[in-house]
Amino acid sequence: MGDARTELFHYEVRSTYDTPEVADNRRIVEEAQRQDPYSPDDPEDEEPWRPRPTE
Incomplete structure (x- = not known):
């Protein structure tokens, strides 16, 4: 039984080990x-989905 636990432990370590790249x-x-x-560059345009009033 001890050998099975050891093998399972080694398998788990191998399968979950992160390489330095990962x-x-x-x-x-x-x-x-x-x-x-993200914050917009134009703080005055807080509601860009609304049409702008025509002048």
């Missing part, structure tokens, strides 16, 4: 998700 990609994605949400 870990770096995961870090990049997590950093991108933590950044501030």
Whole structure:
């Protein structure tokens, strides 16, 4: 029974181990998700879906 547990442990470690490349990609994605949400350049145009009044 001990050998089966050891083999299962080694299998789990091999199947879940992140290579440095995968870990770096995961870090990049997590950093991108933590950044501030998009904010428009024109703060006066808070409701761009509404038509502008004609003058």
